[in-house]
Each structure stands twice: as structure tokens, then as C-alpha cells.
Amino acid sequence: MSRPTHRRPEYRKINKDLFVLTYGALVAQLCKDYEKDEDVNKYLDKMGYGIGTRLVEDFLARSCVGRCHSYSEITDIIAQVAFKMYLGITPSVTCNNSSRNEFSLILDKNPLVEFVEELPAGRSSLCYCNLLCGIIRGALEMVHLAADVTFLQDRLKGDSVTEIGITFLKKPEEKKYRRKK
Amino acid sequence: MRARSAGRSLGAGGRRMADAVLFEFLHTEMVAELWAHDPDPGPGGQNMSLSVLEGMGFRVGQALGERNPAWLPPSSSPWAPQAWPGDPPASAWPKCLPLPPRLSRETLAYREELDILKFLCKDLWMAVFQKQMDSLRTNHQGTYVLQDNSFPLLIRMASGLQYLEEAPKFLAFTCGLLRGTLCTLGVKSLVTASVAALPACKFQVVIQKS
Numbered sequence: 001m002s003r004p005t006h007r008r009p010e011y012r013k014i015n016k017d018l019f020v021l022t023y024g025a026l027v028a029q030l031c032k033d034y035e036k037d038e039d040v041n042k043y044l045d046k047m048g049y050g051i052g053t054r055l056v057e058d059f060l061a062r063s064c065v066g067r068c069h070s071y072s073e074i075t076d077i078i079a080q081v082a083f084k085m086y087l088g089i090t091p092s093v094t095c096n097n098s099s100r101n102e103f104s105l106i107l108d109k110n111p112l113v114e115f116v117e118e119l120p121a122g123r124s125s126l127c128y129c130n131l132l133c134g135i136i137r138g139a140l141e142m143v144h145l146a147a148d149v150t151f152l153q154d155r156l157k158g159d160s161v162t163e164i165g166i167t168f169l170k171k172p173e174e175k176k177y178r179r180k181k
Numbered sequence: 182m183r184a185r186s187a188g189r190s191l192g193a194g195g196r197r198m199a200d201a202v203l204f205e206f207l208h209t210e211m212v213a214e215l216w217a218h219d220p221d222p223g224p225g226g227q228n229m230s231l232s233v234l235e236g237m238g239f240r241v242g243q244a245l246g247e248r249n250p251a252w253l254p255p256s257s258s259p260w261a262p263q264a265w266p267g268d269p270p271a272s273a274w275p276k277c278l279p280l281p282p283r284l285s286r287e288t289l290a291y292r293e294e295l296d297i298l299k300f301l302c303k304d305l306w307m308a309v310f311q312k313q314m315d316s317l318r319t320n321h322q323g324t325y326v327l328q329d330n331s332f333p334l335l336i337r338m339a340s341g342l343q344y345l346e347e348a349p350k351f352l353a354f355t356c357g358l359l360r361g362t363l364c365t366l367g368v369k370s371l372v373t374a375s376v377a378a379l380p381a382c383k384f385q386v387v388i389q390k391s
Contacts, residue, residue, distance in 0.1 A: 007198070014245060014308035019204040021244045022354075025237040026211060047214055051206045058206075062199055085199045115244075131207075 016088075020114055027128060028120075037125035044127070048134020049141075056139035059085070071168045074145070075103040078136060078166075087111050096165070104152060107162040119156050127151050133164060146170075201311060208334060211237075212350045234353035235360075242361020294388060297366050298325050305362060310334075323388035327359075328381070335380035348376040352384075359384060 026047075030040045063081050068074045072095060079091045083105075091105040112129050119126050127133075133149040140147045146169040153159035215233055302314035306329075316328040334351050338344045352374035360372045369389040376382045 010249075011304075011308035011311075012200075014249065014305075015198075015201055015204070015311075017245060017248060018241065018309055019200075019207065021241045022204060022207055022211075022237070024244075025240050026207070028240075029215070029233065029237055043214075047210045050210050050213070054209075055202075055206055058199075058202055086203050088200065 016111065020111055023112055023131065024115060027126075031120060031123060031126070037123055037127075040123075041125070041127045041130045044130035045134040045137070048131035048136075049138035050134075051131070052135035052138025052140075053142050055086075055135060056142045059139070071101050071103065074140075074168075075105070075166060079105050082139075091164070101168040103166045103168075105164040105166065107164065110155070110162055113156060116156065124157065126156075127154065128156050129154075129162075136164070136166065140168075198311065204309075205334065208351075208354060209337070211354070231349065231353045234350070235357035238354035238357025238359075239361035239364070240357075241354075242358040242363075243365050244361075245358075246362045246365025294323075294368065295319070297363065297368060298327070298386065301359060301362065302327055305359075309358070323390065325386040325388075327384040327386065329384075330381045332380050332382045335376070335382060338379055340379050342378055344379060345376060348379060348382070349374065352376070352382060356384065359386065 027040070027044070030043055034040045034043065059082055062085065063077075065077055065081065068077065072093075075093050075095075079093045084090050089107065089109050089111065091107045094104045094106065096102040096104055110129065112132070116128060119128065127150075130151065133151065137147055137149045140149075148165075148167040148169065150165055151163070152165040153161050153163040155162045212234065215230055298317060298319070302317045306312060306314045310329075310333045312329075312331075312333070314327050315330045317325060318328075319325045332352075334355065335348060338347065338351070356372040356374050360370055363370045363372075363386070371387045371389060372384060374382055374384050
């Protein structure tokens with residue numbers, strides 16, 4: 001096939017802007033609909049979850065990731081493959097505890113906030129990028145991994161870095177449900 | 182890491198680049214969630230959700246236009262009397278024939294308008310959906326019909342008539358996007374969409390003369 005014209009630099013820029021601007025419009029709309037920051041955060045997380053459950057299929061189809069043998073491997077893949085693929089950034093990964101089930105993704109750059117200088121007035125508890133937490137949580141759940149994903153630090157709130165914490169929860173025991181006849 | 186071709190798993194929609202699918206997924210989620218916002222919409226409720234989506238698309242279209250000032254077709258004011266670029270110089274015209282009429286200011290404005298619509302069909306569509314619009318028709322009186330035979334935001338739904346009722350929800354944002362982009366390019370418009378059979382759809386742009 002000849003060189004794909006849809007990959008011209010100006011088109012790529014518009015395409016990247018499109019997602020970021022749409023996300024911004026969404027957050028603005030949710031702020032209009034919900035007075036409390038917690039409600040907006042919850043809603044963003046819920047939407048992210050819905051996206052994550054479907055995005056993981058897309059991700060597995062595009063990448064050649066093999067079977068993972070540890071939470072650490074999985075977190076590395078999220079940071080180095082998934083974030084890179086969809087957002088063009090590679091957060092660094094740290095492990096936060098000795099049982100090796102708590103990790104942090106440190107986002108040096110965050111494309112989602114490219115047009116956001118500061119949180120809207122009166123919205124100091126807003127987790128602007130909470131969609132990302134939901135996406136990670138939804139994606140992990142589709143591969144049978146339960147995890148808590150939250151923002152531990154946020155540059156928009158005045159912290160020095162933006163940090164997403166992933167805590168892998170114990171695998172739920174398999175339960176067999178019998179239908180009552 | 183070589184990315185395996187995702188064509189099969191993405192279906193007839195084609196091989197959308199990874200960084201382009203995020204918008205698509207977000208859009209689908211927005212349609213689902215903003216619609217469910219008002220579980221008992223009442224008679225006016227459905228229109229409210231469509232207009233919320235359209236309004237968001239409008240703001241995004243405006244923002245895209247503002248961030249890309251180079252989009253505006255280069256031409257000076259239609260009010261200045263001057264030759265259209267294609268006109269031959271007066272000296273080239275045989276002296277025995279009358280000179281061709283100067284292009285009227287309405288014609289100049291119309292050609293700009295058409296250029297803008299062509300730009301939407303080609304460049305904007307290519308940037309946003311990685312394909313061009315399949316056809317552009319006009320009645321030469323300010324109404325344009327843009328047809329996409331395989332609109333990416335409808336692709337994931339079954340083709341044919343099965344989800345016809347749902348289709349408008351998936352078009353509202355894009356109608357707003359078109360209207361917003363046109364707005365920053367100096368064109369006031371009304372944009373509506375219709376679907377005869379998925380995944381083909383038509384966007385109707387009616388220019389509003391002030």
C-alpha cells in the first residue's frame with residue numbers, strides 16, 4: 001500500500017487533540033451535572049471502567065504480550081506497552097510494598113491535561129484524569145485480576161508529580177453457583 | 182514489539198490506529214452514559230441528551246478550529262474586486278471578444294464556502310476518522326449533503342436496519358463537531374444527520390446566512 005496519508009503529522013496532531021478536547025468537554029459537562037467532586041470522580045471512574053473492559057480486547061489484539069507471571073510484569077506492561085500505545089507516554093513504575101502487590105505509575109507527562117492549566121474554581125477535589133483509573137481497573141478485571149486503582153498524587157492539585165496507585169487484590173476464590181431448580 | 186494486525190478483530194471498520202481508537206471508545210461510552218443520565222426522559226428528554234452530545238461536539242469542533250488557524254483557506258476578502266486565480270490576464274483575451282464577467286462577490290463567497298466544505302470532507306474527516314467522506318453534494322444554494330458509506334462510529338454496530346433507532350445518538354456529537362469547526366472557519370450552519378442503513382449515514386449542512 002502506498003504511504004498512508006492519514007498519518008500525516010497535521011492529521012495526527014488533530015487526532016490527538018480530538019481525544020483530549022473531547023475528554024475536556026466531558027469533564028466540563030459532568031461538572032455542570034454534578035455539584036460534588038466525588039460524584040464527578042465516581043462517574044469518570046465508572047465510564048473508564050466501561051471503556052477498559054472493551055479496550056483490553058483491542059490492546060491484546062494489537063500487542064504480542066505473552067502470559068504474565070507476576071503483578072510486577074503486568075504493571076510494567078501497562079506502563080511500557082499500553083500507555084505508550086494509546087497515549088504515547090511511558091510512566092515509570094515503582095513497587096510500594098514487600099508483598100509486591102502495590103505499585104505506582106509516575107506520570108511525567110500527561111497528554112490528558114495538555115489544555116488544562118488548573119482545576120476549575122471550587123473543584124479542588126476533582127480527579128481530572130479519573131477516567132484512567134477506571135480504564136486500568138476495567139481492563140484488569142477482564143483478565144481476571146481485581147485491583148484498586150486511584151490517584152495518589154496529582155500535579156493539578158499541587159503535588160509535585162502525578163501518581164496512579166495500583167493495588168492488586170487477592171484473587172477471589174472460584175465459586176460455583178448452582179441455580180436453584 | 183511488532184503489533185499484530187488488528188484488522189480481523191476490529192471488523193469491517195478497518196485498521197484504526199491505536200491512538201485513534203481512544204476517541205472512539207470514549208465516544209461510545211459518552212453516548213451510553215449521557216443517554217442514561219435521565220432514565221425517565223419524558224417527551225422532551227431524548228432531545229435533551231442529543232443536544233448535550235451535539236453541544237459537546239460543537240465545543241470540540243470550535244477548539245479544534247481555534248488550534249489550527251492554518252485551516253482557513255487562503256483568500257482575501259470577497260469584497261475586493263480582483264481576478265480569480267484561474268482568470269487569464271486581460272491581455273490574453275482576443276480583442277474582438279468581450280471580457281468575461283468579473284466573478285460576483287456572491288460567487289467568490291460561494292467558492293470559499295465550497296472549499297471549506299471540501300476541506301471538511303477531505304482533511305477533517307481524514308484526521309478524525311482516517312478516511313475521506315465518500316461524497317459531497319450541494320444544491321448550490323447553501324445546502325450540502327455529506328455522505329459517509331462506512332462511518333467509523335457506526336461500524337461497530339450491526340450493519341443494516343437492526344439498530345436504526347439507536348443510530349442518531351451516535352451521530353449527534355459529530356454533527357456538533359462539524360458545526361463547531363465551521364463556526365471557527367467563519368461559517369454559521371445547522372447540521373443534522375440521517376441514517377438509511379448502517380453504517381452509511383448522511384450529514385446535512387445548511388449554511389445560515391446572517
